Amino acid sequence: SFNEMAIVTDQKNIHSLADFTANDRIAILSPACTQHVLLSMLAEEQLGDPHALDTQLVSMSHPDATNALLADTEITAHVATPPYLGIELAAGAHVIATGREIMGQPFTFITGVTTIRFHDEQSAAYNAFLAALEESINYINHNMQDAAAMLAPIYGISESELITQMQYDGTIYSTKLEGIEKLSEAMVRMGFIRKIPDDEQLYFENAQRDEDSGK
Numbered sequence: 757s758f759n760e761m762a763i764v765t766d767q768k769n770i771h772s773l774a775d776f777t778a779n780d781r782i783a784i785l786s787p788a789c790t791q792h793v794l795l796s797m798l799a800e801e802q803l804g805d806p807h808a809l810d811t812q813l814v815s816m817s818h819p820d821a822t823n824a825l826l827a828d829t830e831i832t833a834h835v836a837t838p839p840y841l842g843i844e845l846a847a848g849a850h851v852i853a854t855g856r857e858i859m860g861q862p863f864t865f866i867t868g869v870t871t872i873r874f875h876d877e878q879s880a881a882y883n884a885f886l887a888a889l890e891e892s893i894n895y896i897n898h899n900m901q902d903a904a905a906m907l908a909p910i911y912g913i914s915e916s917e918l919i920t921q922m923q924y925d926g927t928i929y930s931t932k933l934e935g936i937e938k939l940s941e942a943m944v945r946m947g948f949i950r951k952i953p954d955d956e957q958l959y960f961e962n963a964q965r966d967e968d969s970g971k
Contacts, residue, residue, distance in 0.1 A: 780832035783821035863935030870925035
């Protein structure tokens with residue numbers, strides 16, 4: 757799925773990465789996670805060094821980061837995803853940059869992976885999973901209200917709140933992979949990985965990706 761993320765702060769004087777001081781701390785999930793890579797891409801653009809803020813990063817879960825940001829404790833900013841992004845914005849925080857702005861395009865944020873062994877030895881289960889995934893995505897895209905009604909009790913929230921989260925700006929449900937090559941190139945350039953894996957190391961034969969559309 758393409759799920760929007762954003763770098764969020766509750767400090768009114770911070771509007772770009774250049775506004776951070778050495779005392780400011782930024783919450784991410786973990787080193788080299790997607791949020792870290794995107795933050796580094798923005799740091800490369802705005803500060804000339806993708807790792808300029810690495811010493812100011814704090815690894816925190818999204819709920820803990822949201823609580824810390826809104827309580828004005830140990831962090832100044834949070835690289836957030838829904839629903840925590842919406843909670844922070846509703847409490848008065850603002851966006852420094854979104855993932856789509858940093859990437860310059862929609863991009864796949866959540867995808868499914870498995871081992872070559874499972875793919876080769878359990879092909880029936882692999883294909884069944886794909887069929888179920890495609891059926892689920894198609895159902896959500898064409899029956900979102902009904903999907904929310906089924907899922908809301910599982911998540912323990914209201915249908916209206918879940919619909920808001922499912923339709924949050926930038927969220928797309930699709931089996932097509934977008935932006936993988938661009939992220940891979942950035943990760944090599946910034947030292948997160950040594951080289952871009954070959955296609956056969958990254959994709960199984962059924963994978964749809966941005967190259968398939970001529971990019």
